[in-house]
Structure formats: C-alpha cells, structure tokens
Amino acid sequence: MVIIITMPRKPFKTLEARACQAARHSKRREVIFEVLNSGHSHLNAEEVHHEARKRLPGIGIATVYRALKFLCGCGQASEFIPADGVARYEPGGSRAHHDHLICTSCGRFIEAVDPAIERLQEKLAARHGFKPTRHKLEIYGICAGCAGK
Template sequence: MLDEKDKSALHDFLLREGLKFSAQRLKVLEVVRRGARHLTAGEIYKHTQAKYPGIGYATIYRTLRLLCQAGLCVELKCEDGVCRYEYAGGAVHHDHLICTKCGRIVEVVDPEIERLQERLFKVNGFLPQRHRMELYGICNRCKK
C-alpha cells in the first residue's frame, strides 16, 4: 500500500517530464517506500518480484534512477562499490555513520554541518546541488 501523496508525487513528476505511468514504477516506489533502509538494487529486485513477478533488472535500475530524479529516492554509494537506495519523499536530508566492522549504518543529521557546507559552496563559487557525507568508524557493539 502506498500513500496517495507518494503516488501523486510520482504522477506529477511523470506528467511534468512527459513520461508515462506504469504499474512497475508504482511497485518499485512501494518497495523503496516500505522496505528497509539502504536496500541494494538486487534486494529491491527480489522484493519487487514478490509484488510484480516477471519484472526485469533493467526496469529496477531505470526506475530507481527515475525516482532519484523525482526526488523520491536517494542513492547512496557504498564502500563495497554497490549502490544502496532509500526513500526520500519529504524526508529530511541525512548523512551516514557506517561501522567498518559489521556494516551497521546509522543515520545522522547535523544542521550546523549543513550550514557550513553551504558556506563552502558559496565561498568557492559553486551552485549547491547535493552532497554526500559518510563517516566511517567502529560502532560501540564492535568496539570491545
């Protein structure tokens, strides 16, 4: 099940871009929206298969790119070279704290850092678009 808000956000985006609606696109959004955070494309593929048997890998990738463009999804490039995706519809931006032992990912936000980042953009004459901040360390469970 998907909020009407998500569905219409997708619809609006497609309309705006001259693209078309499809059941596959809706299902992928649903999986990203309801599934765990930080899913890989492969995991999203498997989960979507359950709701829409027969969907292809290419469609998963295409749709994920689309959802990112629509601002409904965010792509996270991980250390292992595999991308992970998470729902971002109306969510607050956040960064990631990643344990290098167990791979646990903690989401963090620091408005102060965000502000300083904006300043760095400005000082260097850049028009800000987005950023990625990943902090790697050893989490308290793995420390001992």
C-alpha cells in the same frame, strides 16, 4: 506519501516535472516504490529486485534499474554511492537530506544530520567562491553494537 506514477499530460513547467515524465501507470513501478518505502532502507538494486520479486515474481532487473532511476528523477527516491561503488537507494528526495554513518564491521547505515555541520559546509564553499548544489558526507567506522562485542 504521494505516488507519482502517472504522467502530467500537459507541458512541463519545471525541470523536476520534466524528469518525472511518465506516460503511463505501471504496476511494477508502484511495487518498487512500495519496496523502497517498506521499512528496510538503503537497499541496492539487487536487493530491491529480490524484494520486488516477492510481490511480482516476473519482474526483471532492468525494470528495477529503470524504476529506481525514474523515482530518483521524480524526487520520490534518492541514490547514494558508498565506498564500495554499489549504488543504494532510499525513499524520498534530496529534501530529506542526511548524512551517513557506515559501520565497516556490520555494514549498517545510520542516518544523521547536524545543522551546524551543514552551515559550516556552506561557509567553506563560500570561502572558495563555490556555489554548492549538493553534498555527501559519509563517516566510516565501528557502530556501538559492533564495538560492544
């Protein structure tokens, strides 16, 4: 639950720290961070903007995009792009990796991880002489709630 919205004033040691090069504290960035961490996850930029305006009415959409990008660079948020091509954001960095089950009926996102799948993916990559850095698994279908109807 650490918020990094202020700059490390000294030279950066790691790429990640460099990506996080914020020079000044900013109320808007803080609010956008709070929105991402306020429960309803998987918001797109427009939805984040809508929520953020409840707290800071004047905040602009450009600032939302900038802040989201910045937070992703910091490892404080992560972005993923489902089949409709519109980016969605969730709190936490790639360390909190998980896959998505996406209901094509109600649009709900279910998060899931299967260590066995992760391991097999590593092996699959290795068989092709491929060094994986990240991956994306999305399963589209009908969730339990929608199937019951």
